[in-house]
Amino acid sequence: MATAKKLTDNHLTCVICTEVFTDPVTLECNHTFCKSCLLKYTNTQPDAIQAKCIPCPSCRQLTKVTNPVSPVEEWVGQLKPSHVIQGLMDDFGPGAEAADVNICIVCKQQGKTTPATSWCSICDDVFCDGCLKMHNMIPTSRDHEVVDASDATKRKSKQRFMCNIHKDKQIELFCKDCRMAICHTCCSINHRKCDDVDTLDSMTPIVREHLSNQNQELKIKMTTSENNIILRKSQIKEINSNAQNIKDDIRKTRQAVVDMILRKEKQLLGKVDRSSGEQLHTIQAEIKFQEIEMQMYQQQYEFTANAVTSNCERDMYAVYESVGEASTDIRDTDNRPAPGRVVFTHDMDKLSKAVEELQLGEVAVVRGVSDRQSTPVLHHNIDCEADGDETRPCLCDVTVLTVDGINVTVVADNNNNSLKTCYTSKPNTHVNQLLLSGWPSHIAKLSESQVAVSLPWSKQIVTVNVTPEPVLLSTIKTSKEYYALAYLSPSQLVAGTYGQSHSVDILDMTGKILKSINTGVIRNPDFIHVTSNNNLIVSEGRVNSLVSVTCEGEAVFTYAPTGDRALTMPWGVTTTSTGDILLVDWASHKVIQLTESGRFVRDVLTQQDGLSCPRGICLDGDGFLYVTCDTYVKVFTFVQSVHNQIT
Incomplete structure (x- = not known):
């Protein structure tokens, strides 16, 4: 019973309804579902219905239907369960326990319910002990193989393999063309045009080996799926933890804003208290003064009244003389300004x-290198050596375009004085080159089909159309030898020259200098990058520094660390979708990640990742990171780090 329950729970359960199969059907991918569950799922997949196919809810593989014009209900109705599933359902499915209580076939015909004790593999019937003796006495059945009726395993192994169409015919053949076990009648009627039919005895070892190999593959897939489930669960845990941390940060930020508002409120309330207090103090002092003055008037009034009412002329004149004109000196308090x-x-x-x-x-989902917890993985290498090369390529700069849906990698090859485009058109990889009048230094991406390239020794900047083959469009004559080059706007470029105090110039598309910018410690720019907010990021290997300035020349930051993090020839620069800066450090064989404000984040790539003397760097729209290393462009993808590693 424990085996039956285990089989029912693990192998006879529909993954859609999670119940034991009801009227099971099996798809071409060998996944089995309840007929009603599969019908409901199919009705929710309009794309599959339009394709006249039944989609598998587990692996998404499509099963073609035999009669596409019929309703979806008939599509599912025409499916049948596999022999394995059907056999398991017969033995261990619902009702199997009741079937174990067998009634002797002979006694049953006589109206009796005698329990059967034996089963004949040839007759495929069960008998009680008495009827078995009679069965064994008949000459035509005395040699039949009989087993214990309660031994379901042995009964199953001894059961004859009968044809579903010709019920009385035993299956003895296998059609390799149709991958179907058949009887002789099926072979002569339905498989006459098939080329390869073999006996079941010959095919059984082959089928058993094939199924054993398939079982090994399924076991590997089960292990992989189990590991993936563990991985996804750990990712869910990490996502929930990360979400909680972000929520806490948002609440802290909100509280900081609230604290600022409360401080402003406190300042305003304090100012109200101070202003009101000053007014109250002034008025209270005035009241005190008036009270003292009123007492003085009261005393003078009583003294004068006594003199008037007395009959002594001497006292009356004495008071009159003492008061004099003071009695008329009445202060005009009514004209004082109101508080x-x-x-x-x-x-x-x-x-x-x-x-x-x-x-x-801002809350955003970051992927690739923008996710600072991500891990780089080498995706592939692009070999930029072309048939017409005179020497080993030296790739200085790189950018990626999307031309007619094709990703095209564009590189500047110093050694071969050429601009190269590399792309894959299955099954071939193409490398095309455009020979230039001098060695190319840097590439500025103008659009998804055009680039500008600096040729310092020729004092030129050329524009090139990528089709995806490179085609020269125009040549811009410049007054200086410009090495570093970047795109600022549809009508402006940013270019860097050597040995001048104002080493970065903003040019129009004719090469005219519109403005010169002082970049501080950097006098010989090796690379220039323009950020999304039009700030310039400039690197120079000679001073081992990275400088960021605005287009007006105002300093944003200077990155020149010392100690273990000191730069040892910074070159290529690019930025991520979140504003982080990626900087190539040539001599230390690294790509370093900084914040938008120039703070160190991490070493993204090192020599352990296969970097050797990297120069140029760029990101494409899919988050792949491209780094030039000698003759190759190394392309990296980034995967999310999982703290709970699967072992």
Whole structure:
């Protein structure tokens, strides 16, 4: 019973409804489902219905239907379960336990319910002990092989393989063309045109070996699937943990903003208290003064009243003389200015707009190298050696275009004075080259089909159309030998020359200098990159520094670390979708990742990743990272790091 339950739970359960199969059907990929479950799933897949196929919910493989014009219900209805699934269902599926209680076939015909004890493999019937004796006495059946009726395994192994179409015919042949076990009648009627039919005895070892090999493959796939499930579960755990950390950061940011608002509120409330306190102090002092003055008037009033009411003329004149003109010196307190009033003024529209425009930050899904926890994996190498090369290529710079849906890698080959385009058109890889009047230094991507290339010794900048073969469009004469080159706008380029205080010039498309920019410590730019906000990032190997300035020449940052992180000839520069900077360090065989503000993040690639004297660098739209190394362009992809590694 334990075996039956294990088989039912593990092998006879539909993955859609998670219940034991009800009317199972098997697809060409050998996955089995309940007929009703598969019908419901198929009705939710309009693309598969349009293709006249039944999609597998597990592996997505399509099973073609025999009658495409019929309704979907009939498509599924025409499917049958595999022999293995059907056999397991017969032995261990619902109702199998009841079938174990067999009734003797002879006694059953006589209306009796005598339990059977034996089963005849030839007659395919069960008998009780008494009827078995009679079965064994009949000459035509005395030599039949009989086994215990309760031994389902032995019964199954001894059961004859009968044809489903010709019920009385035993299957003895196998049609290799149709991959089907058949009887002689099927062979003579339905398989006359088939070329390869063999006996079942000859095919059985081959089929058994094939199924054993398939079982080994399935075991490997099961292990892989199990590992993938563990991996995905660990990824879910990491995603949830990362999401919680981000939520905490957002709440901290919100709290910081709230704290700023509370500080501003406290400042305003304090100012109200101070202003109101000053006014109250002034008024209270005035009240005190008035009280003292009123007491003085009260005393003078009583003294004068006593003198008037007395009959002594001497006292009356004495008071009169002492008061004199003072009695008429009445202060005009009514004309004093009224105390000021504290008011609070605010612009609700302006305040609402400020709150509306308030940005706590941005939430985005980062992939590839933009994910700072990702791990680089070498995807492939691009060999840029062409048939017409006179010497070994030396690749200085690289960019990637998408021309008519084809990814085209464009490289500057110094040694062969050529611009090369490399692309794959299955099954071939093509390398085309455009010979130039001098050695090319750097490439500026103008569009998905055009680039500009600096030729310093010729004092030229050429524009090239990529079809994907390189075709020369125009030649721009320049007044200086420009090495570094970058695209600023449809009408402007940024170019760098050597040995001048203002080493970076902004040019128009005729080569005219529009503006010169001082880049601080950098006087001989090796590479220039323009960021998404039009800042310039300039590297120079001679001073081992990276400098970022605005187009107006205002300094953004200078990256010149010391110690273990000191640069040893920085060259190629690019930026990620999130603004991080990727910098090639030629002598240390590294690609370094920095923040947008020039802070160190990590060493993205090192010599252990196969880097050797890297120079140029770029990212394509799919997140692949391209780095030039001598004659090759190494292409890296990035996978998400998983803390819980699968062993």
